[in-house]
Amino acid sequence: MKYHFNKSILIIVVLLNSFFMTAQEKVEQWNRFEISLKHKTKGNPFKDVKLSAKFFNSDTAYVVKGFYDGNNAFKIRFMPQTVGIWNYIISSNIEKFNTKTGSFNCVKASVDNHGMVKVSETYHFKYADGKNYYPFGTTAYAWTHMKEELQEETLKTLEKADFNKVRMCVFPKNYDLVKEEPKIYPFKIKKVETNAKGDKFFTWDFDEMNPEFFQHLEKRIDDLNKINVQADLILFHPYDGGRWGFDSLPLEVNIKYLEYITARLSSFKNVWWSLANEWNYVDAKTVSDWDALTEVVVKNDPYRHLCSIHGATSSYYDYFKPEYTHVSIQDEAPVLNSYSSATLRNIFKKPIVLDEVGYEGNLERRWGRLSPEKMTHLVWNGVIAGAYVTHGEVYRFHTKEDTFFWADGGSLKGESWKRIKFLKSIIEAAPEPLFMTDISRDLKTASSGKGFYFIYFGEEISESWAFNLPKKNGDLEKLKENVKFKVEIIDTWDMTITKVPGVFETQKVKDNYRLYDKELKEVRLPYKPYIALRITEIN
Known part of the structure; x- marks a missing residue:
């Protein structure tokens, strides 16, 4: 009886535990x-x-x-x-x-839920479940402040273009190319005054946030998550000009705002923190202020989302600070060739994200008139170097009422996004993130691990290329003789991949640093720029 009684109690306990676990x-x-x-x-x-x-x-x-x-x-x-x-x-x-x-x-997470993005292997990124993440992003600063129809169009465009990161501002943007008045604001309004021109002037109650504003932002971040897009949230920016005063809030208000937004959004797995866009143009804040505000964000984010700060052209912050997980910069110089970004990696020992190298468009301003070919070329240069480059687009075709994807979102009018989508598919199919094989002496060749290479010729035009690879393969084992490879020609503009007939086998021919084909075979190239090769070992 005693054994039977104890067994019955055990069964009851198990059943109760099972019920509570189910409920x-x-x-x-x-x-x-x-x-x-x-x-x-x-x-x-x-x-x-x-x-x-x-x-x-x-x-x-x-x-x-x-x-x-x-x-x-x-x-x-x-x-x-x-x-x-x-x-x-x-x-x-x-x-x-x-x-x-x-x-x-x-x-357990479902098959499409990979978790947060984290830094991996010093220079790259992975999801929490170990899946490689390669940021191929774009910029749409004020898209969440536009009309609902335009916001929905933006989401469809992001999904179609297969971008997986978007740079976006929390506060609305006041710029000569972006003048839309948002429907809702982050703070409670005390008073609104309107002048003869119809301009509005707000007095804010900084003791009360506006939950509706943040609820809308959260909805859009969740919408981005559904299409596998990371929200690179720009917490402050200089594009206000006194219209709302969000760029010159008192430090204590900035701190309260950051504590509130981190409490609301830290649990969103697809959020990155960008303390500022062009931090050094925000006149009301000092470097000490930025350091203090960065510490507030990191302290109040228990999961340690990715965090950086972005400056004006070639204005580099102190990215050695441990609070910054990666380098977010505005600079075209590192992607004018295919190795300068790799040098930045060696300096900072962190992932390099060139979040503005200029924008494809037809503006008179130099930052907004890259040709689609040039935009695509700059992205390739950065990626070959083991860095990451953000896309952007600023076309005006008809009137001043045209939307700019760079700020408003909407639809893309350019051509580079298609080529970047093509590049993304190529990089995601590679076994590992890229790095330059021999950064000091080989300016074209990148590796994706043992037996997997890319060569990017950029603006160079050649009729042929003698098969050859560097012995050095970063920190990996050196390439040996008698290894067989196949070669594919990638037309980065026409978005084609063509197999080269035959097999190539490595052999020492001229020096101790490179291996050529044992028969000195050459690859016939299209006589045009923006050609790349994918070279893979035949097992």
């Missing part, structure tokens, strides 16, 4: 778990309510801040990094919230 809320790894709480406060809910939660499992704990979401709703969001049961306990100065506990079950 418990389930959240995918790297997705959001959200706690929603209701409370009506007499004072200012943004200032007066303190709210956070400790999430923990058997060996890890995260402390996450909550936020006020309007309509007497307070929320705490958490992104679980590992599968299994997660417990939480709430801390708050609101008695009914304080010490409240709960738990949820984190289940």
Whole structure:
């Protein structure tokens, strides 16, 4: 009887545990778990309510801040990094919230959920599940501030072009090419005055954020996630000109804003933090201010999303700071050839993302009149060097009311995006991220690991190329004799890949640094620029 009794109790316990596990809320790894709480406060809910939660499992704990979401709703969001049961306990100065506990079950991520993007192998990126991530991004600064129809068009365009990152501003943009007035603003409005010209002048209540503004931003970030696009969020920018004053907020307001947006968005797996676009044009902030604001973002992001800061042309911040995960720069010089970006990698020992090398377009300004061929060429130069280059487009064909994808979003009118999409498919099919094989002496050849090479001829035009590869292959084992390869010709503009007949076999011919084909075979090339070769070992 005793054994039977104990066995029965064990069965009951197992059944109860099974019931609770089934009834418990389930959240995918790297997705959001959200706690929603209701409370009506007499004072200012943004200032007066303190709210956070400790999430923990058997060996890890995260402390996450909550936020006020309007309509007497307070929320705490958490992104679980590992599968299994997660417990939480709430801390708050609101008695009914304080010490409240709960738990949820984190289940394995679905096949399309790869998690956050992180730095990998010093110079590159991977998703949390180990899948390589190659940023092929574009710029649409103010797209979330446009009309809803245009925003929807932007999402369709991003998906069609297969971009996987978009640079976008949190605050609206006031520029001579971008004058649209947003429907909603990040702060509560105290007063609006309008002059004779119809210009609006706002007085803000900086003690109250506008939850509706951030809810809309969140919706768009989730929309980007559905099409596998990373939201590279620009937290500050200089394009205000006194219209709203968001570029010259007091430091304490900037800190409150950053604490609020990180509480809301850190649990979104497809978010990157860009402290600023052209930081050195924001006159109201010093380098010390930027350092302090960067620390606020990093301190309040428990998951350590990617974080950088972007300057005006060739204005390099102190990217050696540990807060910055990668180098985000505006500079055309490193991609005028196929090796200068590789030198930057060696200097900073971080991923190099050239987030503005100029834009394809027809503007009079030098930064906005790259030909589509030139834009494509610059992207290839950066990628061959083991760096990453952001696309952008600024065409005006009809009137001043034309939309610019670079700021407004909408549809793409140019041609380089098609070639960049083609390049993305080629790089994603390679076994590993690229690096220059012999950076000091070979200015054309990149490697994707053992037995896999790319050669990019750029603007050079040749009738033929004698098969040859450097012995050096970065830090990998040197190339040996009697290795057999096949060659494919990539027309980067016409987007074709042509197999070269025959097999090529390495042999020492002229010196100790390069290996040629044992029969000194040559490859007949199209007599045109922007040709590349893909050279792969035959096993």
